[in-house]
Amino acid sequence: MKFIHTSDWHIGRQLHNQNLLEDQRFVLNQIVEFAVEHDVDAVIIAGDIYDRSIPPANAVALLDEVVNRLVNELKIPVVMIAGNHDGHERLGFASRQMTDSGLYIIGPLTKNVAAIELKGKQGSAVFYGLPYADPATVRHVFECEVTSHEEAMVKLLEQVHIHDSQDLPKVVISHCFLDGGSESESERPLSIGGADRISPSLFTPFNYTALGHLHGPQYKGAEHVRYSGSMLKYSFSEQHQNKSVTLVELDNQGKANVELLPLAAMRDVRIIEGELAELLEQGKTDVNREDYLMVRLLDKTAILDAMGKLRSVYPNVLHLERTGLMADNGRVELSRDHIKKGELDMFSDFFSQVSGEPMTEAQQQAMTAAIDELHKVESAS
Amino acid sequence: MKFIHTSDWHIGRQLHNQNLLEDQRFVLNQIVEFAVEHDVDAVIIAGDIYDRSIPPANAVALLDEVVNRLVNELKIPVVMIAGNHDGHERLGFASRQMTDSGLYIIGPLTKNVAAIELKGKQGSAVFYGLPYADPATVRHVFECEVTSHEEAMVKLLEQVHIHDSQDLPKVVISHCFLDGGSESESERPLSIGGADRISPSLFTPFNYTALGHLHGPQYKGAEHVRYSGSMLKYSFSEQHQNKSVTLVELDNQGKANVELLPLAAMRDVRIIEGELAELLEQGKTDVNREDYLMVRLLDKTAILDAMGKLRSVYPNVLHLERTGLMADNGRVELSRDHIKKGELDMFSDFFSQVSGEPMTEAQQQAMTAAIDELHKVESAS
Numbered sequence: 001m002k003f004i005h006t007s008d009w010h011i012g013r014q015l016h017n018q019n020l021l022e023d024q025r026f027v028l029n030q031i032v033e034f035a036v037e038h039d040v041d042a043v044i045i046a047g048d049i050y051d052r053s054i055p056p057a058n059a060v061a062l063l064d065e066v067v068n069r070l071v072n073e074l075k076i077p078v079v080m081i082a083g084n085h086d087g088h089e090r091l092g093f094a095s096r097q098m099t100d101s102g103l104y105i106i107g108p109l110t111k112n113v114a115a116i117e118l119k120g121k122q123g124s125a126v127f128y129g130l131p132y133a134d135p136a137t138v139r140h141v142f143e144c145e146v147t148s149h150e151e152a153m154v155k156l157l158e159q160v161h162i163h164d165s166q167d168l169p170k171v172v173i174s175h176c177f178l179d180g181g182s183e184s185e186s187e188r189p190l191s192i193g194g195a196d197r198i199s200p201s202l203f204t205p206f207n208y209t210a211l212g213h214l215h216g217p218q219y220k221g222a223e224h225v226r227y228s229g230s231m232l233k234y235s236f237s238e239q240h241q242n243k244s245v246t247l248v249e250l251d252n253q254g255k256a257n258v259e260l261l262p263l264a265a266m267r268d269v270r271i272i273e274g275e276l277a278e279l280l281e282q283g284k285t286d287v288n289r290e291d292y293l294m295v296r297l298l299d300k301t302a303i304l305d306a307m308g309k310l311r312s313v314y315p316n317v318l319h320l321e322r323t324g325l326m327a328d329n330g331r332v333e334l335s336r337d338h339i340k341k342g343e344l345d346m347f348s349d350f351f352s353q354v355s356g357e358p359m360t361e362a363q364q365q366a367m368t369a370a371i372d373e374l375h376k377v378e379s380a381s
Numbered sequence: 382m383k384f385i386h387t388s389d390w391h392i393g394r395q396l397h398n399q400n401l402l403e404d405q406r407f408v409l410n411q412i413v414e415f416a417v418e419h420d421v422d423a424v425i426i427a428g429d430i431y432d433r434s435i436p437p438a439n440a441v442a443l444l445d446e447v448v449n450r451l452v453n454e455l456k457i458p459v460v461m462i463a464g465n466h467d468g469h470e471r472l473g474f475a476s477r478q479m480t481d482s483g484l485y486i487i488g489p490l491t492k493n494v495a496a497i498e499l500k501g502k503q504g505s506a507v508f509y510g511l512p513y514a515d516p517a518t519v520r521h522v523f524e525c526e527v528t529s530h531e532e533a534m535v536k537l538l539e540q541v542h543i544h545d546s547q548d549l550p551k552v553v554i555s556h557c558f559l560d561g562g563s564e565s566e567s568e569r570p571l572s573i574g575g576a577d578r579i580s581p582s583l584f585t586p587f588n589y590t591a592l593g594h595l596h597g598p599q600y601k602g603a604e605h606v607r608y609s610g611s612m613l614k615y616s617f618s619e620q621h622q623n624k625s626v627t628l629v630e631l632d633n634q635g636k637a638n639v640e641l642l643p644l645a646a647m648r649d650v651r652i653i654e655g656e657l658a659e660l661l662e663q664g665k666t667d668v669n670r671e672d673y674l675m676v677r678l679l680d681k682t683a684i685l686d687a688m689g690k691l692r693s694v695y696p697n698v699l700h701l702e703r704t705g706l707m708a709d710n711g712r713v714e715l716s717r718d719h720i721k722k723g724e725l726d727m728f729s730d731f732f733s734q735v736s737g738e739p740m741t742e743a744q745q746q747a748m749t750a751a752i753d754e755l756h757k758v759e760s761a762s
Contacts, residue, residue: 054435057470059471061489064474072477089438090471093445096453098475098628110440 047083428464
């Protein structure tokens with residue numbers, strides 16, 4: 001049994017107001033190609049299929065396209081669970097009418113765990129799809145007393161334990177936060193104050209656990225209890241993460257052998273730092289200048305339309321930090337004189353950028369007088 | 382081939398802010414029961430499945446429930462097209478993964494018409510599902526020049542004409558406005574100024590046309606070109622309509638025999654008219670006092686909290702019209718004296734309702750003086 005484990009597609013997500021749909025299509029195509037290349041028996045998506053409970057229509061259309069290629073054209077079964085970002089009812093609509101096709105969508109939590117037996121070319125396995133469910137939902141569905149995320153998960157896993165898989169390996173699919181996991185900035189917390197943490201040891205008894213929620217690929221507790229990570233970098237905090245999907249092969253003893261298949265983004269998400277002139281210069285020869293960038297400008301002077309200038313070279317600058325100015329502001333204890341000097345300097349920078357020439361001595365004196373006058377009025381009022 | 386033709390379910394719709402989900406579940410259950418009772422080969426829903434392109438989650442869950450009963454439990458195929466209220470991409474998601482189950486959802490318009498052959502216990506038929514599409518959409522999908530709704534429909538029907546149904550009867554499913562059709566207040570116009578009208582004669586060549594959009598059951602051009610009407614009254618303008626689904630049986634010659642199966646609402650939608658005291662009295666013995674009501678009050682005096690009083694007897698009064706007061710206002714040419722008298726009368730009504738006693742002569746004089754004083758101030762300012 002060989003399958004691809006992926007999660008956190010977040011189709012429809014934006015990065016600093018930038019629509020990522022084409023980037024998502026690009027990387028989803030790679031996942032489909034990996035499925036073909038490695039001749040997998042299934043593709044498992046461990047939640048956060050969409051970014052929002054009400055995804056935009058073109059996000060729905062993109063998922064429809066991908067599912068159609070995998071399930072209808074390539075005959076590769078797809079199993080997906082709803083994550084904390086997904087609208088469970090919406091995602092799960094008509095899921096009972098899809099199973100014959102090989103598409104298994106586990107939407108709202110029900111009393112009976114979804115146990116899906118898939119036949120592989122080299123052996124079969126049973127996949128247990130647990131949609132994201134907070135303690136209140138588990139209490140409601142099972143009419144039982146659970147207060148923490150961990151207790152809720154214990155309740156859900158009871159059914160996996162007692163289910164008779166006819167000696168086939170058991171693969172759990174879950175969307176949760178394992179204790180000790182590394183977060184990124186793009187995950188939405190499941191609860192406040194750490195009450196969402198679950199011990200990895202709950203999952204070690206199973207042959208493999210395909211997890212979603214954390215956006216960096218990682219395992220916790222044991223190598224077969226694993227987050228695939230998201231398919232794209234969804235925040236600048238992830239600039240150094242290597243995104244991938246996880247290729248899992250269960251051998252005859254049910255042991256999971258794991259390989260990470262790296263995903264290449266259409267446009268990388270990264271942070272660059274330097275003075276404006278320097279960045280503009282290096283941008284001219286940067287083959288990846290289409291990347292999504294956060295720029296940290298080290299210049300200590302005011303700059304007119306820094307964003308416009310940067311975008312003339314790096315078209316996809318999404319965020320600008322004036323690190324140089326901030327550092328100065330942080331360092332200097334501002335006195336009245338310092339503020340005055342600051343204002344003249346600022347205007348002087350502005351003037352020289354607009355006129356193309358520095359201020360003359362006379363102009364500087366006139367400006368100083370004007371600023372003084374303004375401060376007098378300000379103090380008097 | 383025997384099937385139920387229904388349309389305009391508008392699941393998730395509200396009537397004057399009243400959630401209708403339980404009413405919708407009630408009547409959907411009847412449709413399921415009709416399907417069993419008449420042993421039909423299919424259920425056809427001609428658009429406006431939901432009321433909005435983004436239906437509430439509980440509306441999605443209700444449709445899921447109904448579809449599951451029909452398709453999975455009863456093995457009755459269901460064919461539905463997107464109407465002008467539906468979000469085509471959302472409704473159509475994963476529809477290609479559902480067809481094996483017997484659920485056919487025709488969402489966004491595509492170049493190839495959906496031709497669905499269904500085998501009945503007494504003969505088969507081909508169903509052509511045309512989702513609602515305005516001229517711009519047809520232009521875009523077919524890359525052709527059409528400007529009116531009629532031209533667009535001609536374009537769509539071309540494919541139905543040329544499709545080889547192997548001599549099986551052709552049933553068209555469409556959501557549009559036929560010329561001469563009777564409107565209700567609850568339909569959203571497809572375009573302004575009548576440009577949405579389509580000649581019924583376009584559909585007469587087919588064995589049956591199952592139409593959606595107009596909420597009153599009716600046929601146009603020929604008896605086999607037919608609107609089933611909505612499953613509930615969605616405005617007070619529909620109070621006298623009899624809601625039903627259409628039972629269609631195609632005989633061996635492909636001729637459609639039609640029977641209307643009446644739907645009973647959990648709560649009727651109707652208008653009652655009278656003076657408050659009279660309505661309150663008759664409400665005590667009205668076995669249908671739970672109905673959704675518009676009340677036209679004929680009283681000519683001001684009434685404190687008329688809505689509250691009515692709802693103590695008729696709990697689901699949704700709208701109140703003070704017909705009696707309006708009639709007076711329309712009739713009387715108001716002079717300054719009339720206004721004064723009006724104000725005193727109004728206050729006098731109010732006073733007697735609050736205190737339970739009429740105003741004394743002295744109180745009336747004091748009030749008249751107060752009103753005069755107010756008018757003086759008003760004139761001076």
